[in-house]
Amino acid sequence: MSLQSSTPEALRVVNLLQERNLLPPGTVPAPTPCLPQDIQKVNCNPEVFRCTLTSIPQTQSLLNKAKLPMGLLLHPFKDLSQLPVVTSSTIVRCRSCRTYINPFVSFLDQRRWKCNLCYRINDVPEEFMYNPVSRSYGEPHKRPEVQNATIEFIAPSEYMLRPPQPAVYLFVLDVSHNAVETGYLNVFCQSLLDNISALPGDSRTKIGFITFDSTIHFYNLQEGLSQPQMLIVSDIEDVFLPTPDSLLVNLNECKELVEDLLKSLPHLFEKTMETQSALGSALQAAFKLLSPTGGRMSVFQTHLPNLGVGALQSREDPNQRASAKDIQHLSPATDFYKKLALDCSGQQVAVDLFLLSARYCDLASLGCISRYSAGSVYYYPSYHHQHNPAQVERFQKDLKRYLIRKIGFEAVMRIRCTKGLSIHTFHGNLFVRSTDLLSLPNVNPDAGFAVQMSIEENLDDMQVVSFQAALLYTSSKGERRIRVHTLCLPVVNSMSDIFSGADVQAITGLLACMAVDRSMAASLSDARDAMTNAAIDSLSSYRQSVLTIQQPGLLAPACLRLFPLYILALLKQKAFRTGTSTRLDDRVFAMYQLKYQPLAYTMLMIHPALYRVDDLTDEGALNINERTIPQPRVLQLSVEKLSREGAFLMDAGTVMYLWIGRNCNPNFLTHVLGVPNYAAVPENLYLLPELDTVESQRTKAFIGWLRDQRPFFPSLHVIRDESQLKASFMQNMIEDRTESALSYYEFLLHLQQQISK
Amino acid sequence: MILLTIIARIADGLPLAASVQEDEQSGRDLQQYQSQAKQLCRKLNAQSPARCILEAGDMYFHCLIAEDVCYLSLCEASFPKKMAFAYLEDLHTEFHYLYGKKVSTVTRPYSFIEFDTYIQKKKKTYVDNRTRRNLGSINTELQDVQKIMVANIEEVLQRGEALSALDTKASNLSTLSKKYRSDAKYLNTRSMYAKVAAVAVCFITLIIYVRFWWL
Numbered sequence: 001m002s003l004q005s006s007t008p009e010a011l012r013v014v015n016l017l018q019e020r021n022l023l024p025p026g027t028v029p030a031p032t033p034c035l036p037q038d039i040q041k042v043n044c045n046p047e048v049f050r051c052t053l054t055s056i057p058q059t060q061s062l063l064n065k066a067k068l069p070m071g072l073l074l075h076p077f078k079d080l081s082q083l084p085v086v087t088s089s090t091i092v093r094c095r096s097c098r099t100y101i102n103p104f105v106s107f108l109d110q111r112r113w114k115c116n117l118c119y120r121i122n123d124v125p126e127e128f129m130y131n132p133v134s135r136s137y138g139e140p141h142k143r144p145e146v147q148n149a150t151i152e153f154i155a156p157s158e159y160m161l162r163p164p165q166p167a168v169y170l171f172v173l174d175v176s177h178n179a180v181e182t183g184y185l186n187v188f189c190q191s192l193l194d195n196i197s198a199l200p201g202d203s204r205t206k207i208g209f210i211t212f213d214s215t216i217h218f219y220n221l222q223e224g225l226s227q228p229q230m231l232i233v234s235d236i237e238d239v240f241l242p243t244p245d246s247l248l249v250n251l252n253e254c255k256e257l258v259e260d261l262l263k264s265l266p267h268l269f270e271k272t273m274e275t276q277s278a279l280g281s282a283l284q285a286a287f288k289l290l291s292p293t294g295g296r297m298s299v300f301q302t303h304l305p306n307l308g309v310g311a312l313q314s315r316e317d318p319n320q321r322a323s324a325k326d327i328q329h330l331s332p333a334t335d336f337y338k339k340l341a342l343d344c345s346g347q348q349v350a351v352d353l354f355l356l357s358a359r360y361c362d363l364a365s366l367g368c369i370s371r372y373s374a375g376s377v378y379y380y381p382s383y384h385h386q387h388n389p390a391q392v393e394r395f396q397k398d399l400k401r402y403l404i405r406k407i408g409f410e411a412v413m414r415i416r417c418t419k420g421l422s423i424h425t426f427h428g429n430l431f432v433r434s435t436d437l438l439s440l441p442n443v444n445p446d447a448g449f450a451v452q453m454s455i456e457e458n459l460d461d462m463q464v465v466s467f468q469a470a471l472l473y474t475s476s477k478g479e480r481r482i483r484v485h486t487l488c489l490p491v492v493n494s495m496s497d498i499f500s501g502a503d504v505q506a507i508t509g510l511l512a513c514m515a516v517d518r519s520m521a522a523s524l525s526d527a528r529d530a531m532t533n534a535a536i537d538s539l540s541s542y543r544q545s546v547l548t549i550q551q552p553g554l555l556a557p558a559c560l561r562l563f564p565l566y567i568l569a570l571l572k573q574k575a576f577r578t579g580t581s582t583r584l585d586d587r588v589f590a591m592y593q594l595k596y597q598p599l600a601y602t603m604l605m606i607h608p609a610l611y612r613v614d615d616l617t618d619e620g621a622l623n624i625n626e627r628t629i630p631q632p633r634v635l636q637l638s639v640e641k642l643s644r645e646g647a648f649l650m651d652a653g654t655v656m657y658l659w660i661g662r663n664c665n666p667n668f669l670t671h672v673l674g675v676p677n678y679a680a681v682p683e684n685l686y687l688l689p690e691l692d693t694v695e696s697q698r699t700k701a702f703i704g705w706l707r708d709q710r711p712f713f714p715s716l717h718v719i720r721d722e723s724q725l726k727a728s729f730m731q732n733m734i735e736d737r738t739e740s741a742l743s744y745y746e747f748l749l750h751l752q753q754q755i756s757k
Numbered sequence: 758m759i760l761l762t763i764i765a766r767i768a769d770g771l772p773l774a775a776s777v778q779e780d781e782q783s784g785r786d787l788q789q790y791q792s793q794a795k796q797l798c799r800k801l802n803a804q805s806p807a808r809c810i811l812e813a814g815d816m817y818f819h820c821l822i823a824e825d826v827c828y829l830s831l832c833e834a835s836f837p838k839k840m841a842f843a844y845l846e847d848l849h850t851e852f853h854y855l856y857g858k859k860v861s862t863v864t865r866p867y868s869f870i871e872f873d874t875y876i877q878k879k880k881k882t883y884v885d886n887r888t889r890r891n892l893g894s895i896n897t898e899l900q901d902v903q904k905i906m907v908a909n910i911e912e913v914l915q916r917g918e919a920l921s922a923l924d925t926k927a928s929n930l931s932t933l934s935k936k937y938r939s940d941a942k943y944l945n946t947r948s949m950y951a952k953v954a955a956v957a958v959c960f961i962t963l964i965i966y967v968r969f970w971w972l
Contacts, residue, residue, distance in 0.1 A: 087865065161788070162788075162791060164870055203871045250874055
């Protein structure tokens with residue numbers, strides 16, 4: 001099936017060596033699969049479910065020839081503005097493969113339907129014939145399950161192994177001297193006090209606290225006590241729970257005691273001189289407390305655990321940070337944390353880790369506790385309440401989002417695909433319980449997953465294939481629900497069609513996940529070579545198989561024109577770069593983020609967006625909620641695009657930099673920053689002042705709009721030429737040459753040389 | 758101890774509330790009983806007796822049916838019947854007061870799962886009364902164990918004596934048999950000498966006979 005006529009733009013030949021302006025003015029849009037209009041209309045939203053190739057090759061040999069990775073990237077629990085919810089006594093599923101009925105099944109007649117994943121013919125149950133929405137009978141294809149690709153079912157009792165668990169939150173806090181120094185405890189307690197009524201849950205919600213330094217402290221919060229009681233367990237080799245209940249208490253009934261505890265906690269440890277940290281034992285104690293019910297454990301750690309089980313050594317050699325050769329110590333030092341994470345996963349406990357540390361903390365080992373228990377890792381390097389207020393603000397906002405965001409408990413996810421395709425590798429914070437059952441003790445709206453696929457049998461006689469991701473979870477109110485997403489894509493058998501359907505951002509995201517796995521399993525240089533080879537192989541395959549006229553230069557189809565740029569960006573990313581001084585924890589955290597974040601934020605992390613903001617106009621602006629939001633053009637990441645007379649905003653996902661040129665427009669300085677001249681711009685400015693000028697409104701509207709699009713809070717840094725953060729800003733200038741890496745043009749030449757070998 | 762409590766609607770077996778004993782050890786074994794309980798809820802109907810006890814292995818299901826709702830609890834065999842039914846009556850009064858009117862209208866399973874907090878509290882009061890008695894019985898059991906242990910030690914000591922007697926006997930046997938061996942050897946050599954002497958005498962007689970006969 002040739003789709004070439006319908007997508008001429010995607011296959012337009014681009015000579016990368018000659019064309020310089022490759023970036024679109026706004027964000028790069030996701031490619032639309034080449035399907036008939038009525039099918040594409042109901043297809044799954046690409047922000048939720050996306051494939052690296054929007055036209056699936058018919059055979060494995062064809063896929064191998066194209067040298068592009070095939071996989072799916074999903075964001076199954078994303079906060080959706082519109083989500084149809086169906087309560088039905090029977091959920092219609094295929095008899096053999098157990099696929100949920102979806103918009104892409106075919107109805108043979110009124111009474112029978114054909115599954116689009118295994119092609120089995122099933123009967124339509126009697127209840128399904130009645131459509132409650134339109135109150136009509138005899139039109140099963142009008143029911144909401146068949147009209148929406150993303151839908152949520154309320155699960156009947158067969159989908160529950162045990163009664164739905166309540167929301168259980170346990171906070172494990174480091175209270176050693178180092179921790180109290182950073183001052184995080186104040187921020188945490190205040191945040192929790194402010195948001196305690198907004199914690200997702202119902203009247204069964206339970207809460208508990210454990211603090212630790214060289215001993216473990218539990219808090220008896222039983223209803224009826226006049227104040228919280230602290231119980232200290234110093235036997236860290238063999239931890240036990242001091243009392244059987246009242247360590248995890250019902251939030252509604254014991255709210256005053258909990259609030260008392262939060263108010264007094266920072267003062268309890270003000271004078272502490274303990275420098276040791278028994279994190280492993282504290283985690284074991286917390287696991288004992290949570291294992292009967294399951295729930296969420298939030299661990300706050302400020303330095304290397306050095307006592308008891310799970311004690312870690314400082315493995316980083318500061319002299320090796322800028323090594324041009326291999327980076328060591330990317331894999332865990334001990335499997336204590338992984339084992340504990342797997343035990344937690346079995347008891348439906350997820351562990352989230354907040355690392356607030358100035359020195360090396362061996363995140364490569366500690367991170368395992370979250371990776372295998374479907375938790376998330378938050379990292380605030382050099383957190384200090386006085387020296388680093390930008391981090392404090394970021395911690396506060398992140399904590400607020402973390403406490404009040406939607407959460408699902410005791411969840412499992414299964415991804416099914418049409419007969420002939422199979423899934424073999426899973427990326428993300430999860431545990432693969434059996435061949436395709438993913439165990440997620442907690443599911444949150446900020447987690448993304450990726451899978452790699454292969455073609456087991458040739459997809460002959462098939463026009464389309466489908467993929468379905470089903471997430472079964474317990475909501476915080478004790479309801480068991482199933483969220484189902486279904487994606488449909490066409491099958492093609494010509495190389496040009498495969499290339500025209502390539503989704504360059506999804507390919508980059510999947511390659512980043514694969515490269516992280518390769519760095520941890522083999523070595524970093526292996527991973528770097530593999531990424532470069534991915535670019536070389538795919539472009540040379542394009543040249544040989546698709547191009548009819550051989551022209552000189554480095555040719556790529558328009559849909560893949562950004563591919564070498566993204567590969568270069570990955571090579572210069574903190575996770576994979578060599579030759580530039582990178583702290584080991586920063587590097588490991590960048591790797592975790594590449595695997596954990598949904599695609600949209602990963603792409604911002606890999607290739608930040610650069611805008612000129614000193615000359616914002618209302619031309620082409622968006623009008624949202626009666627606010628005009630200017631839309632400046634995205635610029636290339638090169639110093640060439642910076643100008644001394646301007647101010648530029650770089651949006652890198654979790655952080656934003658506002659760079660002020662030396663001869664910046666004084667209008668901008670006075671009206672937006674509130675300073676008379678360049679020299680008066682303060683050193684560590686991270687908040688734009690509230691001024692009443694038009695320019696200030698425009699700038700704030702634009703920055704606010706960027707921030708609203710994502711659930712976490714990017715911190716803003718205003719930097720001048722002499723600022724310490726200038727180095728981080730300049731490191732994101734991907735197209736430029738540095739001492740240890742090629743410029744974009746040189747990289748293209750290198751690719752061309754390798755291709756024509 | 759009350760391990761499991763389920764409250765379900767009689768009409769279609771829809772579970773309305775439940776509570777599982779939160780304990781590291783017992784939680785895992787209850788899987789099988791939970792599925793049995795679910796099936797029970799479906800099988801019971803308005804014609805079933807208002808109160809009954811169902812045996813399941815070494816546990817008992819106590820069942821109370823009232824106002825279209827059935828209250829099931831799983832207890833150990835030793836838990837007194839009266840107490841179990843008093844507990845279920847208590848649950849019934851409170852549940853009916855809070856949710857009685859809404860029972861027939863809900864469709865979602867575990868719609869009243871928030872009743873769990875009340876069930877947990879009730880469970881604790883019913884267990885506490887037994888605890889004192891349990892402690893007493895545990896004490897007597899400990900004494901029994903002590904006695905048995907003492908008895909066993911005595912047996913062991915006696916066995917020890919028997920063993921030492923056996924030991925001495927065995928060593929006696931060993932020395933005696935050694936002596937027997939040396940005696941036997943001595944006798945063997947003596948008989949050998951005797952044989953040799955006999956043969957020598959015969960031989961000499963023969964030679965003398967031959968000498969005197971032939972010469």
